[in-house]
Amino acid sequence: MNPEPAGHRTSPRIVLVHTITFRQARQFVPAVIPIAAATGFGGGARTIVALVVGVTLLSLLTAALSWWRFSYADGPTAVVVTRGLLSRSVRTVPNDRIRGVEIEAPPLHRLFGLVRVRVDAAAGAAGKDEEVVIDGVPRAEGERLRPAVLSHRGSPSAVSTADGATTEPDEEVVSRFDPRWLLYAPLVGSYLAVPLAAVGALFRLADELPESLRPDLDGPDLSDGRLLAVAFLVGLLLLAVGAVLGAAVVNWGFRLVRRGGSLIATRGLLTRRHTELEIDRIRGCTVSEGLGMRWVRAARVSALVTGLGDAARRGQLLPLGPRAEAWSLARRLAEDPGPLARHPSAARRRRMVRAVAAGLVVSAAGVVLGALTGSWWLLVVGAVLTLLGVPLGLGRYAALGHATGPGSFTVRSGWLVREQAILQRRAVVGWRVRQSFFQRRQGLATVTACVGAGSGGYTALDMAAGDVAGFALAASERWAGSFTR
Amino acid sequence: MVAMTTAPPPVREPAWALSRSAISYWLAEGIVESLFLGLGAAAFLLFVPAADGTPLPVLRWLVPIAVGLYAVVAIGIRPRLRHRVHRWEVTGDAVYTVTGWLSRTWTLVPISRIQTVDVTRGALQQLFGLASVAVLTASSQGTVRVPHLETDIAHRVADDLAHRAEQVRDQAT
Numbered sequence: 188m189n190p191e192p193a194g195h196r197t198s199p200r201i202v203l204v205h206t207i208t209f210r211q212a213r214q215f216v217p218a219v220i221p222i223a224a225a226t227g228f229g230g231g232a233r234t235i236v237a238l239v240v241g242v243t244l245l246s247l248l249t250a251a252l253s254w255w256r257f258s259y260a261d262g263p264t265a266v267v268v269t270r271g272l273l274s275r276s277v278r279t280v281p282n283d284r285i286r287g288v289e290i291e292a293p294p295l296h297r298l299f300g301l302v303r304v305r306v307d308a309a310a311g312a313a314g315k316d317e318e319v320v321i322d323g324v325p326r327a328e329g330e331r332l333r334p335a336v337l338s339h340r341g342s343p344s345a346v347s348t349a350d351g352a353t354t355e356p357d358e359e360v361v362s363r364f365d366p367r368w369l370l371y372a373p374l375v376g377s378y379l380a381v382p383l384a385a386v387g388a389l390f391r392l393a394d395e396l397p398e399s400l401r402p403d404l405d406g407p408d409l410s411d412g413r414l415l416a417v418a419f420l421v422g423l424l425l426l427a428v429g430a431v432l433g434a435a436v437v438n439w440g441f442r443l444v445r446r447g448g449s450l451i452a453t454r455g456l457l458t459r460r461h462t463e464l465e466i467d468r469i470r471g472c473t474v475s476e477g478l479g480m481r482w483v484r485a486a487r488v489s490a491l492v493t494g495l496g497d498a499a500r501r502g503q504l505l506p507l508g509p510r511a512e513a514w515s516l517a518r519r520l521a522e523d524p525g526p527l528a529r530h531p532s533a534a535r536r537r538r539m540v541r542a543v544a545a546g547l548v549v550s551a552a553g554v555v556l557g558a559l560t561g562s563w564w565l566l567v568v569g570a571v572l573t574l575l576g577v578p579l580g581l582g583r584y585a586a587l588g589h590a591t592g593p594g595s596f597t598v599r600s601g602w603l604v605r606e607q608a609i610l611q612r613r614a615v616v617g618w619r620v621r622q623s624f625f626q627r628r629q630g631l632a633t634v635t636a637c638v639g640a641g642s643g644g645y646t647a648l649d650m651a652a653g654d655v656a657g658f659a660l661a662a663s664e665r666w667a668g669s670f671t672r
Numbered sequence: 673m674v675a676m677t678t679a680p681p682p683v684r685e686p687a688w689a690l691s692r693s694a695i696s697y698w699l700a701e702g703i704v705e706s707l708f709l710g711l712g713a714a715a716f717l718l719f720v721p722a723a724d725g726t727p728l729p730v731l732r733w734l735v736p737i738a739v740g741l742y743a744v745v746a747i748g749i750r751p752r753l754r755h756r757v758h759r760w761e762v763t764g765d766a767v768y769t770v771t772g773w774l775s776r777t778w779t780l781v782p783i784s785r786i787q788t789v790d791v792t793r794g795a796l797q798q799l800f801g802l803a804s805v806a807v808l809t810a811s812s813q814g815t816v817r818v819p820h821l822e823t824d825i826a827h828r829v830a831d832d833l834a835h836r837a838e839q840v841r842d843q844a845t
Contacts, residue, residue, distance in 0.1 A: 493810060617781035617814030620682055624774045632682040637781075639810025652682035659683075659780075666782035669766040670683040 194258030194269060200299040201323025205250035206243065207295060259321050261336050266306055268319050280308045280319055286468065286494045288333045289501065290461035292326070297459070302329040306336060307495065333463065337449070361450065362516055364441035368508045372434035373427035374479030375487075375507065376604075382429025438506045443516075450490070452504065462501050468493045470614035470640045471521040471595070472504065474513050475606040486513035490520060491610065491640040498641060521595045521609045527588030533629040534649035535584040542580030546573030589647040589658060596662035598636070598647040608645040614638045615663035618670070620655055627652075634658065683778050686761035686768045693800040694758070694820035695751045700796060702746030706739070713739045760818045762829065765840075767807050767816050779816045785809050786837035789830045793823065805830050 204210075257270045266280045289305040296302060306319040324332065372378040439456035450464045469490050476486045488505040495501055505516050517523075550569030557563040583602045590597050599607035617637035626632060632652045635644040650658065656670040713735050720728065753773045760769040767786075770778045790806040797803060803826035807816040821829065 616785040616809040616811050617779065617816070619780075619813060620778040622682060622776050626775075635813060637809065637811035637814025639785075639814075643811045644813035652680075655682040656684075664782070666765040666784070667780065669761075669763045669768050669780055670778075672684070672763070 194260050194267075195324075195328075196258055197254060197321065197323040198299075198301055198325050198328075199254065200301060202247070202250045202254045204295050204299055204301065204323060205253075206247045209242070209246045210250065254323075261332060266319060266336055268321065278319060280306060282336065284308045285336060286492070287463050287465065287501070288336055289463065290329050290333060291455075291458055292461075293458040296323070300326055302326050304329050304332055307501075333461075337463070337465075358444055358446045361443040361445050361519065362505060362508075362512065363443075364438060364454070364506075365508070366435075366439075368485075369431050369434050369438070371480065371483060371485040371507050372430040374477070374483060374485070375430070375434070376477055376479075378430040378434045378507075379426065381433030382426050385429065434507060441506060443504055450504070454506070464490055464492050464495070464502070468495075468640075469520055470638060471608060471610035472517050473606050473608045473641065474517050475601075475604050476510070477604045478602070481605065484510045486510045488513045488516050489641070491608070491614070491638065493640045495640065502641070517609055521611050522592055524590045524592030524595045524597045524609065527590045527597065527599060530584070530587045530589075530647075530649050531631070531651045533631055533651075534587060535581070537625070537629065537631065537649055538584040538587075539577070539580035542583065543573045543576035546570070546576045549573075587648055589650060591658060591661035596636075596658075598645050600646065600648050608641070610636065610638060610645065610662075612663055614640065615667075618659050618663070618667060619644070620659075622652070636662065681776075681778075686759040686770055688759060688761055690755060690758050690760070690818075690820050691802065691822045691825075692755075693802055693822070695755045697797065697800045697802055697820055698751035698754055699747060700799075702743075702750060706743035706746055709739045709742060758819070760821075762833065767818075767833065769816050769818055771817070771819070779814075781807055781809055781814055781816045783833065783836050784840045785814075786833060789834045789837070791826050791830045803827070805833075807833060 252272055253270070256272055256275075257268075259269070260267045263282075265282055266285070268278045268280075270276055285306055285308050287307045289307065290302050291305070292302045301323045302325075304321040304324060306321070308319065321332070436456045438454050441452070441454040444451045444453070445466070448466050450466055450469070452460075452462045452464070454460055469492050471491045473489050473491065474486050475489070480486060485507060486505075486509075487503070487507055489499070489502040490504050492498065492502055504520075505513055546569055548569075549572055550566055553563065553566030553569045556565045579602065583600075586600050586602055586605045588597075588599045595609060595611050597607060597609045599605065615636050616639050619635040619637060620632050621635070622632045626649070630652045631649045632655050633646060633648050634650055634655055635646045637644050647658070659667040659670050716735055717732060720732075750773055757773050757776060758769075758771055760767075762768075765784070766780050766782045768778070768780050770776055786807055787810055788808045790808065791803050792806065793803045797820065800820075801823055802820045803823045804820060805818045805826050807818075809815065818826075818829070
């Protein structure tokens with residue numbers, strides 16, 4: 188390790204990266220625009236050149252200043268980061284509060300051989316502030332920092348020896364991304380959103396272009412049905428291709444490796460990300476399957492890690508893959524508690540009532556409207572909504588289930604995205620049982636296992652009221668006996 | 673109230689009731705809420721003219737009735753029902769509460785997973801000599817709140833819990 192934990196500097200090459208990306212200068216943009224607008228763009232080419240040069244110089248200056256004022260130190264007890272142009276800020280993160288280290292290499296960083304190191308020190312509540320970012324160290328220094336910072340608190344992960352060489356503990360590839368899995372992407376909501384967002388941004392840009400620069404296009408002829416159908420199909424195809432490309436950019440070369448006491452996930456086509464999760468802090472996982480994913484038997488897996496900031500992204504262990512692969516991964520994180528127990532038929536009634544209620548209300552309003560004015564369209568809408576509610580209610584009921592095993596338990600719910608959480612017994616830090624007025628009459632109760640990881644609680648909806656105490660006792664430790672004693 | 677006896681509760685009831693002053697607190701709360709709603713309804717009747725052909729004439733009847741019903745429930749029924757439902761207990765290894773009035777919530781948190789214990793005394797609570805205890809864990813959803821205990825009891829409970837949590841504390845996550 189470092190004998191003197193005095194400040195290290197980031198690589199000076201980061202100044203170039205930040206100059207190009209206007210990282211620091213970006214905050215001046217709101218101030219510069221009105222000034223530029225006031226002086227006017229009337230000067231033609233010369234003004235624009237002057238503006239570009241000026242902005243670049245400003246960017247270079249701010250980047251250099253913030254590089255000059257930034258230093259970090261990984262001492263034996265804490266990581267200290269000092270920064271700030273005028274007001275100095277010193278942030279000290281005790282080593283035992285560090286939950287994980289992430290190394291990412293955006294394309295420009297890769298060009299200069301640099302990486303960005305994120306030290307995650309979230310404490311229960313997830314907040315961006317809890318993160319320390321050391322931007323722009325050489326790749327080798329990043330590789331040194333990660334085990335160095337983690338090993339200080341006595342974690343069993345890679346340990347550096349005195350001469351700086353690392354003794355590599357056993358390494359095992361847990362899962363590897365098969366590029367064919369990218370074909371699932373068009374059926375996943377979040378990847379579909381990527382091309383849609385791109386199209387939206389394009390339209391906004393086109394709107395903001397000055398009139399003279401806009402290409403003069405005739406509006407398409409909408410009268411031809413065949414043309415419309417072809418356009419629709421092409422659009423659909425482009426959407427699918429966009430989703431696959433989006434998924435490829437994020438997940439390319441995904442690899443999950445177990446090294447010592449950590450799971451390390453690496454992924455990304457342009458920006459390589461390197462996330463390290465401590466196995467000791469993993470409390471279980473979720474297997475989620477969207478509506479479209481269920482159709483092709485695909486799923487995704489996220490680890491539930493205590494005190495992990497930005498858990499939705501960092502916890503991902505299998506971004507997209509076949510269900511069988513997802514389950515074999517899930518079983519490594521928490522033992523399989525066995526087949527799910529169905530919830531009582533009162534739960535099905537309850538889901539159905541909720542699913543068709545909106546349709547029935549609209550139908551009732553439709554009857555009133557029809558009787559008063561003689562137009563029945565609202566009643567038709569209500570009837571359609573009610574009919575659509577039937578499969579929705581049945582689907583929501585079919586998703587419900589819970590099970591307990593010797594060392595773990597599981598709950599499942601959701602229809603648009605069906606999520607099954609498999610949790611270790613020790614994960615539970617509390618129980619919450621809710622019973623509404625109607626649930627009381629139907630002998631149902633909703634049970635939430637409070638967990639210090641993931642979304643904070645995992646819920647078994649509409650369980651038979653008589654099963655609650657037994658489930659809680661089987662799914663957590665001895666203290667849950669307070670429910671019956 | 674008939675429905676309350678149709679099925680046994682899913683889990684047992686904690687042993688201890690809240691302070692009787694909690695009823696007075698909730699009563700005061702209900703009166704204040706009803707007063708504000710009443711002022712709102714009066715303002716509605718005064719400043720919104722009744723125009724024919726709109727639903728406004730109906731609303732002029734409905735709004736005061738709704739406010740009146742709310743006042744009856746909030747003052748006459750809710751405080752006592754709440755006091756009947758709310759219970760709490762500190763067992764050998766857990767904190768256990770039930771809260772609510774129409775729907776109920778039972779919360780159980782083991783002392784070994786307690787992270788912080790807060791005692792709060794709101795302005796209205798101080799009038800009645802009450803304080804609330806909140807027991808926080810690593811989970812955002814795993815928070816036990818014991819509302820409206822007598823102040824000295826609240827402080828004793830909080831001190832006791834904090835002390836015991838320190839002794840049995842494992843990783844707490």
